[in-house]
Every structure is written in structure tokens, then in C-alpha cells.
Amino acid sequence: MPARGMQQRLLELDDPDTVLKSAKRLGMNGILNDQMLDQLLVEPEAGVDDETPSIAAGALPPKGDSPVLDTPVSVDEPAVGRVVAPVLEPPLEVAARPHGLPHFDIAGFPLGATETDTELDIHFDITGNSTTACTMDDMLSYFNDRLQRIKRMIVQGGRLPNRPIDIRRLARERKRFGNRDTTATIIGLVSEIRHGSSNLRFTLEDETGDYACILYPPGGAADTSSASRRNQLLVAGLMNDNVIGVTGHIQGD
Structure with a gap:
């Protein structure tokens, strides 16, 4: 007191x-x-709080030395440093649907694109305009249907000199069409086009087989309409998958 x-x-x-x-x-x-x-x-210790622990002179490491990493840290001492916010993944956003399909829902796809198998089977067309799965048989059926449609148009045009036959029959009766007086007419898809020095070589194919054809330049009366069309084909050529009718005779075996 x-x-x-x-x-x-x-x-x-x-x-x-x-x-x-x-x-x-x-x-x-x-x-x-x-x-x-x-x-x-x-008193030397008058200004020292008895509740505050003192640090001995040799307790601190010399200035410049590396700190001791395995020294336990007291839980009472406040942590010194900055808190870095964690990097969060962006939330998954539903892509825009400009097509506006009412039956499309992201909930119907439980897996991401990177989690699914690359082996895909196409079962139907989302537009509803196709009933095929785009298999090899479907492609073959498509080309055969296209061939029949254009073949019907060529026959109805009435410009063929003979009634067209299939390529399998032409190969079976090749001796019959081995002279210039007996010609045959076939209709098919063009492929394997090759240009020679003065001729045009190609392969004609239908549902029954294929046959190699050669188009020579016209001889004799070159001013006729047939010779004019032949010259035009020799110059312009053909394109693969063209459907054309060919009339001629078989040369050689």
C-alpha cells in the first residue's frame, strides 16, 4: 500500500x-x-514482468545461421504468414443449345467426354430424317439405289442404241460382242479413271460386277453429234461415281 x-x-x-x-x-x-x-x-529487474518468460542470451542462433527446422513450435505462439486462397475448379456450365432439342438434357449424360469409350455405335439419327446406322451395307445400298435411279433416267431418255444389260451377262457373253457389228450397252458407276495419249480408260461397275472400258477418239465422220460428244469426254474426262451408259464391242479376251 x-x-x-x-x-x-x-x-x-x-x-x-x-x-x-x-x-x-x-x-x-x-x-x-x-x-x-x-x-x-x-533494482536491475524492476522493469521486467515476472509473468513474461525471459530468453537466455545463447538461446537464439547467431545472425546469418540457418534456422533449425526440427525445432518444435509452441501452439501458443501466433502463426506468422499469409493465408492463400485455394484454387478451385471452375463450375461445370451447360453448353448453349442453339438447335433447341426438347429431349436433350445434360442429366442424361452421366459421364464426361474424356471418361467414355471411343468405340461408338450409331443407332439412330437425331434429326429423325435417317433410318440407317451408316454401316458398309447402308453405304452399298445407297449407291445401288442411286445407280438404279439414274439408270432409269438414262433409259427413259431414249438415246441408247441398245437395251442395257448387266456387266455379269456381258462378261458371260463376251464372244457374242467380239465384233464391231454386234454392240452391247451397259450402265454403271465410273471409277479408276486414267488418261492415255489419245484415249480415256476407266472402269464401269454395277451390282453384278465391273468391266474395263476404253474410249478412243472418233474416226471417219468426226463432224457427227456422237463424235462431238466423244471428243468432249476425251478432253473434259470423267469423275469417279459418275453414272453413265456405254455402248461398244469387246476387244480381245
Whole structure:
């Protein structure tokens, strides 16, 4: 307890509580007077809080040395550093559907594109305009149907000199059409086009087989319409998968 007149001196101190705690630590009892206060102020440890642990002089590593990594850190000491926000994956957004199909829903696809097998089977067309699965048989059926449609148009045009026969029959009766006086007419798809020095070679194919054909330049009356068409084909050529009719005779075997 401070004596009368000591209150002003205590208020002038920077930390009077520390001085009073030092008196208790040193075992001073009774009324605080000027002599006791002067003794506390000159005490070496007067300004040290007894509740604050002191650090020995050799406890800290020399300046410039590497820190000891395996030194345990007290849980009471505050952590020093910055908190970095985690990098989150962007949320999955549903792609825009400009086609506006009402039966399409992202919930109907439980797996992502990278999680599915690359072996795909096409079962139907989403437009509803096709009934095929785009197999080899479907492609063959498509070309055969195209051949029959154009073949019917060529026959109905009435410009063929003979009734067309299939290529399998032509190969079977090749001796019959081995002279210039007996010609045969076939209709098929063009493939394997090759240009010679003065002729055009190609292969004609229908549902029954294929046959090699050679188109020579016209001879004799070159001013006829037939010779004009032949010259045009020799110059312009043909394209693969063209459907044409060919009339001629078989040369050689």
C-alpha cells in the first residue's frame, strides 16, 4: 500500500504496475514510502514482468545461421504468414443449345467426354430424317439405289442404241460382242479413271460386277453429234461415281 504523497510519484512512472509487482516479487511488505520506491527503481529487474518468460542470451542462433527446422513450435505462439486462397475448379456450365432439342438434357449424360469409350455405335439419327446406322451395307445400298435411279433416267431418255444389260451377262457373253457389228450397252458407276495419249480408260461397275472400258477418239465422220460428244469426254474426262451408259464391242479376251 503506498503512503500518503506517493500517489503522484507512481502516476509519473511509465509502468507503475510493474514496479508494484517487483516489490511483491522482492518480498517487500508494508506501506510504500520514498525509500522503498527508490530501491525498486534502481533494482536491475524492476522493469521486467515476472509473468513474461525471459530468453537466455545463447538461446537464439547467431545472425546469418540457418534456422533449425526440427525445432518444435509452441501452439501458443501466433502463426506468422499469409493465408492463400485455394484454387478451385471452375463450375461445370451447360453448353448453349442453339438447335433447341426438347429431349436433350445434360442429366442424361452421366459421364464426361474424356471418361467414355471411343468405340461408338450409331443407332439412330437425331434429326429423325435417317433410318440407317451408316454401316458398309447402308453405304452399298445407297449407291445401288442411286445407280438404279439414274439408270432409269438414262433409259427413259431414249438415246441408247441398245437395251442395257448387266456387266455379269456381258462378261458371260463376251464372244457374242467380239465384233464391231454386234454392240452391247451397259450402265454403271465410273471409277479408276486414267488418261492415255489419245484415249480415256476407266472402269464401269454395277451390282453384278465391273468391266474395263476404253474410249478412243472418233474416226471417219468426226463432224457427227456422237463424235462431238466423244471428243468432249476425251478432253473434259470423267469423275469417279459418275453414272453413265456405254455402248461398244469387246476387244480381245
